[in-house]
Amino acid sequence: MSENIPKLRAALDGMPSYKPGKRNTGDGPTAYKLSSNENPFPPLPGVLESVTGAAGSFNRYPDMACAALLNELADRFEVPVEHVATGTGSVGVAQQLLQATAGPGDEVVYAWRSFEAYPIITQISGATSVRVPLTEGEEHDLDAMADAVTDRTRLVFVCNPNNPTGVAIPGADLERFLDRVPRDVLVVLDEAYREFVRDDRVVDGLRLYRDRPNVCVLRTFSKAYGLAGLRVGFAVAHEPVAAALRKTAVPFGVSQLAQDAAVASLRSEDALLQRVDALVAERTRVFRRLRDQGWTVPETQANFVWLRLGDRTTDFAAACEQAGVIIRPFAGEGVRVTVGEPEANDIFLQTAETFRKSL
Numbered sequence: 001m002s003e004n005i006p007k008l009r010a011a012l013d014g015m016p017s018y019k020p021g022k023r024n025t026g027d028g029p030t031a032y033k034l035s036s037n038e039n040p041f042p043p044l045p046g047v048l049e050s051v052t053g054a055a056g057s058f059n060r061y062p063d064m065a066c067a068a069l070l071n072e073l074a075d076r077f078e079v080p081v082e083h084v085a086t087g088t089g090s091v092g093v094a095q096q097l098l099q100a101t102a103g104p105g106d107e108v109v110y111a112w113r114s115f116e117a118y119p120i121i122t123q124i125s126g127a128t129s130v131r132v133p134l135t136e137g138e139e140h141d142l143d144a145m146a147d148a149v150t151d152r153t154r155l156v157f158v159c160n161p162n163n164p165t166g167v168a169i170p171g172a173d174l175e176r177f178l179d180r181v182p183r184d185v186l187v188v189l190d191e192a193y194r195e196f197v198r199d200d201r202v203v204d205g206l207r208l209y210r211d212r213p214n215v216c217v218l219r220t221f222s223k224a225y226g227l228a229g230l231r232v233g234f235a236v237a238h239e240p241v242a243a244a245l246r247k248t249a250v251p252f253g254v255s256q257l258a259q260d261a262a263v264a265s266l267r268s269e270d271a272l273l274q275r276v277d278a279l280v281a282e283r284t285r286v287f288r289r290l291r292d293q294g295w296t297v298p299e300t301q302a303n304f305v306w307l308r309l310g311d312r313t314t315d316f317a318a319a320c321e322q323a324g325v326i327i328r329p330f331a332g333e334g335v336r337v338t339v340g341e342p343e344a345n346d347i348f349l350q351t352a353e354t355f356r357k358s359l
């Protein structure tokens with residue numbers, strides 16, 4: 001019967017599936033979703049209107065070139081428009097980068113644990129993942145990552161701040177690392193959480209990319225800008241890389257709703273970034289309370305905190321769920337908890353305190 005089964009690529013065998021943060025089913029007691037690093041604020045009125053306006057013409061294809069959005073991004077970040085490329089979320093752009101650079105026999109280097117899409121999209125490309133463990137302090141081990149680069153390496157992901165630990169890389173360390181990576185290896189600085197960074201030592205990747213043609217900066221509208229459901233992200237990179245991203249884009253992948261909402265968001269940036277400030281204030285509160293309770297929490301520069309709970313991970317996640325907050329467990333390792341509404345954060349903190357006392 002095997003001749004009746006379509007031949008699929010062996011690269012897909014045994015592939016880990018992406019585990020999305022658990023959703024709130026709406027059944028049972030109130031549950032706050034702190035499992036996907038989403039923005040808890042609802043869309044801004046102006047942004048919502050841009051989407052409802054675009055909704056009236058979704059019988060038409062979107063602008064395939066995303067011209068208005070590319071121009072807006074180029075102005076906002078003061079980069080040539082040819083250096084900007086969009087995609088279906090920054091994970092979509094990351095996948096395009098792999099399609100453009102790597103295939104069977106090639107290697108992709110990244111820290112581990114890091115964003116869980118990296119192993120999946122690497123495996124789909126047919127390339128081999130080279131995972132470099134985080135240090136004891138949950139930091140990228142940049143020396144070991146540079147040592148892991150070989151003549152087979154085509155792409156290196158640097159997740160800054162790192163998901164799920166929240167730890168960010170000081171600029172001087174990152175520059176030293178970039179100096180060690182050969183100029184023909186693409187380094188992708190995944191800055192999905194850049195807007196939440198408050199540590200001045202952490203450099204904006206857009207400053208680093210300018211005189212380094214092998215550096216690509218990945219950003220998203222899903223987190224700080226609150227457009228996770230619309231699927232739009234972008235990369236800033238020198239022309240050959242940006243051009244390769246245009247070649248590998250799914251035609252018409254970014255909907256007009258997403259394009260218009262992203263433009264409206266950039267134009268409402270002050271209001272949106274005020275919300276980010278409020279989330280950062282909550283992050284500080286959550287972080288301090290956890291440390292006061294006796295937890296070891298890495299310094300986070302993102303919109304989430306990381307507790308390395310080891311064997312107790314799933315018990316802790318169950319206790320949180322019981323109390324009314326859904327968090328993201330990584331079994332046997334730890335939990336990532338998004339900073340959400342103050343009420344949700346309070347429930348999480350209360351649960352953490354009770355759990356800590358029971359240890």
Ligand SMILES: Cc1ncc(COP(=O)(O)O)c(C=O)c1O
Nearest residue numbers: 089090091115163192220222233
């Ligand atoms: C580090 C990192 N990069 C990229 C993404 C992808 O986000 P999106 O595809 O929504 O832009 C995420 C989402 O969780 C992330 O944590």
